[in-house]
Amino acid sequence: MNILDNNRLIEEGKMEEIPITDNHIHVDPYNGEGPVPVAEKFQRAGGNIMIIPNKPTWTVGNSCNLRTAMEMVIRYVNEINQNTDIKAFAVVGPHPAELTRIIKKGMELKEAEKIMMEAMGIAGEMVIEGEAIGIGEVGRPHYEVSADELEIHNRLILGAMEIASDADCAIQLHTESAKAEQFQEFAKMADDAGMEKHRVIKHFSGPFVQKDENYGLTPSLIATRKVVVEGLKKGNNFLMETDYLDDSSRPGAVLGPKTVPRRTIELIRKEILTEEDAYKIHVENVEKIYDINLDF
Ligand SMILES: [Zn+2]
Secondary structure (H helix, E strand, O other): OOHHHHHHHHHOOOHHHOOOEEOOEOOOOOOOOOHHHHHHHHHHOOOOEEEEEOOOHHHOOOOOOHHHHHHHHHHHHHHHHHHOOOEEEEEEOOOHHHHHHHHHOOOOHHHHHHHHHHHHHHHHHHHHOOOOOEEEEEEOOOOOOOHHHHHHHHHHHHHHHHHHHHHOOEEEEEOOOOOHHHHHHHHHHHHHHOOOHHHEEEEEEOOOOOHHHHOOOEEEEEOOHHHHHHHHHHOOOOEEEOOEOOOOOOOOOOOOOOHHHHHHHHHHHOOOOOHHHHHHHHHHHHHHHHOOOOOO
């Protein structure tokens, strides 16, 4: 689609024709509406592409282990692709809180680390087999943990980056609230792991769009008006996300599934976001970081 066509579509109010990506949105048929209803909501608001990480094991049924949680999200993505016009992609990996949980249950640290690392390996295999486009959300907790546990998380991040480098894929990091200092730390880890830094995505990021803030990592901006407007003042090298949980017991915990399309359309209408920048954020950045072809 060329820019002139887009302009006409805006005048006609057919903004849904502009491709829009939510880079981190969950679907959960156990606690929420599930894959197809969420995708339909996203689509009605003007969305086109959903990048969906698996949820932690304890949120998705009793008999779920690290592998089945990842298999589930691959199934959800297939359901969306078969039943809607949304293009959905899976991102798989063991959430850092899984480690805290198994340690609390009494597992030895060494054994817990091994199980987490094995799950990273399974995630890498799923990417190599073409079932997922990245590893995530992996990282370290947003809450305080012991020094011993933190050390394990950091080793797991490095290990996950090495696996991502071998699988030639992107990684989505869940971490404590990150500023330049943390971005720099993760950039160093990426270098150590031999991973391209722009393929390391900081999920749930503030507007750290400049290179002297993100050290070459890609921030996935939480799609509040404030964060996106602030980010756009600095550039267009970022992604947008809601971190929608699809959990009806936690309404309003994060942004709703319609937020990324609505925010994008709102900011284009207000001429804060150009169509070129929207295309860069929602299509070009996504294709480059995940090495996928969206066909838009
Ligand atoms: Zn998430």
